[in-house]
Amino acid sequence: MEPTYLLAAIAKPDLITFAAAALMVIGGAFGVIASRNPVHSALSLVLTMFGIAVLFIEQDAQFLAAVQVIVYAGAIVVLFLFVIMLLGVDRQEVFGRESLRAQRPLAAAAGVIALGEVLLLARTTWATGAHAANGPVGNSYDNVQRIAAEVFSTYLLPFEATAVLLVIAVLAAVYLARRVVTTNAEEEDSKMVEGKAVDR
Amino acid sequence: MGQDPLFLGHISIGVIVIVLVKVLVAFAALMVAVMLMIWFERKLISDMQNRIGPNRAGPWGLLQTLADGIKLFFKEDLIPEKADRFAFKLAPYLVLVPALVAFTIVPVGGVVHIFGHTVQLQVADPPIGILLLLAMSSISVYGIMLAGWSSGSKYPLLGSVRASAQMVSYEAAMGLSVAAVVLITGSLSTRAIVTSQAGAFFHIFPKWNIIRLGVVPFLIFLVAATAELNRPPFDLTEAEQELVGGYVTEYSSIRFALFFLSEFMNAITMSAVIVTLFLGGPDGPNLGGPSFIWPILWFLIKTGALLFFYVWVRAALPRLRYDQLMDLGWKLLIPGALAWLLVVAAMQVSRIYGLVLFVVFAAAGAVLYRAIIIGRETGSESEVITTFRKLPAAEPIRPEGD
Numbered sequence: 351m352e353p354t355y356l357l358a359a360i361a362k363p364d365l366i367t368f369a370a371a372a373l374m375v376i377g378g379a380f381g382v383i384a385s386r387n388p389v390h391s392a393l394s395l396v397l398t399m400f401g402i403a404v405l406f407i408e409q410d411a412q413f414l415a416a417v418q419v420i421v422y423a424g425a426i427v428v429l430f431l432f433v434i435m436l437l438g439v440d441r442q443e444v445f446g447r448e449s450l451r452a453q454r455p456l457a458a459a460a461g462v463i464a465l466g467e468v469l470l471l472a473r474t475t476w477a478t479g480a481h482a483a484n485g486p487v488g489n490s491y492d493n494v495q496r497i498a499a500e501v502f503s504t505y506l507l508p509f510e511a512t513a514v515l516l517v518i519a520v521l522a523a524v525y526l527a528r529r530v531v532t533t534n535a536e537e538e539d540s541k542m543v544e545g546k547a548v549d550r
Numbered sequence: 551m552g553q554d555p556l557f558l559g560h561i562s563i564g565v566i567v568i569v570l571v572k573v574l575v576a577f578a579a580l581m582v583a584v585m586l587m588i589w590f591e592r593k594l595i596s597d598m599q600n601r602i603g604p605n606r607a608g609p610w611g612l613l614q615t616l617a618d619g620i621k622l623f624f625k626e627d628l629i630p631e632k633a634d635r636f637a638f639k640l641a642p643y644l645v646l647v648p649a650l651v652a653f654t655i656v657p658v659g660g661v662v663h664i665f666g667h668t669v670q671l672q673v674a675d676p677p678i679g680i681l682l683l684l685a686m687s688s689i690s691v692y693g694i695m696l697a698g699w700s701s702g703s704k705y706p707l708l709g710s711v712r713a714s715a716q717m718v719s720y721e722a723a724m725g726l727s728v729a730a731v732v733l734i735t736g737s738l739s740t741r742a743i744v745t746s747q748a749g750a751f752f753h754i755f756p757k758w759n760i761i762r763l764g765v766v767p768f769l770i771f772l773v774a775a776t777a778e779l780n781r782p783p784f785d786l787t788e789a790e791q792e793l794v795g796g797y798v799t800e801y802s803s804i805r806f807a808l809f810f811l812s813e814f815m816n817a818i819t820m821s822a823v824i825v826t827l828f829l830g831g832p833d834g835p836n837l838g839g840p841s842f843i844w845p846i847l848w849f850l851i852k853t854g855a856l857l858f859f860y861v862w863v864r865a866a867l868p869r870l871r872y873d874q875l876m877d878l879g880w881k882l883l884i885p886g887a888l889a890w891l892l893v894v895a896a897m898q899v900s901r902i903y904g905l906v907l908f909v910v911f912a913a914a915g916a917v918l919y920r921a922i923i924i925g926r927e928t929g930s931e932s933e934v935i936t937t938f939r940k941l942p943a944a945e946p947i948r949p950e951g952d
Contacts, residue, residue, distance in 0.1 A: 424688025
């Protein structure tokens with residue numbers, strides 16, 4: 351490499367960070383769909399999450415980066431792994447016949463449309479009409495304050511609605527997972543102990 | 551609330567050298583501390599159990615850990631046939647790296663001036679500060695989970711499922727008690743947390759967070775951190791009598807050593823973080839001599855005291871049962887931390903609000919407790935709960951595939 355290029359690259363740390371993070375994101379995304387083993391797919395997803403967190407830091411959105419790692423990498427993918435490991439589907443899969451016909455052409459079409467949409471949106475300045483919460487970021491130290499001010503004033507209603515939605519989801523999950531024992535409590539109990547309940 | 555003063559001006563070669571030196575010194579200090587910690591734990595626990603402990607290598611057996619480490623390095627490294635080789639090799643590093651990174655946010659001393667640069671005695675002071683600790687502890691879950699799963703054997707899987715369930719549950723309580731500290735500081739930065747604890751009430755009582763917040767968040771964090779570290783009495787993950795060795799069963803040689811290295815490193819980091827969050831960090835009286843030395847000494851003394859506490863607990867308390875562990879986490883620590891967080895928040899608004907909220911929570915807690923007692927006595931508990939009570943305890947998940 352020419353020394354001038356090297357100097358230019360060192361002078362632009364943002365570019366290097368972006369390139370590395372973008373490689374992580376794309377490599378991880380590719381790993382998710384290319385791995386035969388579901389656990390490896392989940393791990394690739396973690397790599398993607400990390401790359402996104404690095405991109406957030408590069409944009410001075412430090413708090414979002416932390417939340418990205420704690421919530422997505424730390425909680426959600428851990429739950430994925432739990433399910434994969436406990437259901438015992440952690441075996442290599444052989445992709446032979448597809449369960450849905452015309453799945454591949456449709457997926458390709460959807461991919462092309464999504465890519466076109468992203469490219470179109472990236473060329474123009476309008477996006478959603480709402481102003482970004484952070485605005486031009488001068489100081490990464492007041493991230494939390496800015497986000498809090500926006501969430502608890504401008505976006506209070508959506509925020510609370512999301513909270514209610516999550517509570518409803520949790521209640522529904524508990525209700526669905528719960529087994530209601532109706533009649534013949536003793537008999538049912540003993541049956542459950544031997545068979546069904548333990549088998550879960 | 552400010553930025554690291556080192557990066558304020560032009561970033562010159564000198565600044566880069568200082569950062570590199572800080573990283574190297576912290577790494578070396580952490581390694582030596584782990585070595586001493588293992589020796590300290592073994593020696594102390596043998597004192598408490600009326601044994602002698604390591605006494606062959608070096609004076610008072612000080613070099614025993616070094617000898618063990620060298621031995622482990624040269625042992626044969628086995629990978630089980632049924633193992634997932636990639637994940638099996640990856641797992642130790644997923645535990646080790648978060649352990650190393652988490653220590654970087656701990657302020658080990660005050661601020662010194664070197665060659666015209668103002669240097670904070672901590673490796674990094676990122677704006678997200680204490681959130682880095684939570685992020686790193688959620689990453690180390692992966693290491694433990696993968697270690698158990700990739701071994702391709704029954705006991706490690708059980709151990710790792712226990713470990714990750716335990717760590718995920720106690721992370722909530724830990725986060726909530728950290729939130730109380732952040733609330734009263736008004737910043738996530740560990741340096742800001744430490745500086746806000748300087749000073750004293752009535753010139754006697756230090757203004758540490760353990761006093762400012764009431765003792766409750768400190769106790770909750772201490773218990774949650776012990777559970778997060780998988781240390782006794784919460785070491786169900788390696789319960790030798792039940793699980794052979796938990797997730798490390800199939801590991802050997804240096805990979806095995808890496809797991810224990812990071813476990814002890816995590817213990818040291820957690821103690822240091824507790825000192826930072828609740829015990830004023832390097833805060834303490836200056837008793838003469840050069841002014842930069844006393845903060846470091848106070849920090850070391852406080853961290854050492856907490857480490858002594860961990861060893862003491864290990865020698866004194868029996869291991870919890872699995873259902874007791876989950877009950878403690880979900881039914882006591884999380885509601886307690888949440889209620890206390892709300893009381894602290896109300897106190898920030900006004901004393902009256904805070905006291906009213908405190909009384910309300912205390913009354914609600916008492917009523918709930920009484921209701922549970924009455925419910926148990928009358929025996930009218932729901933049949934679902936009865937069913938669960940009859941299930942064999944301490945084994946929530948059956949090993950798959952047999």
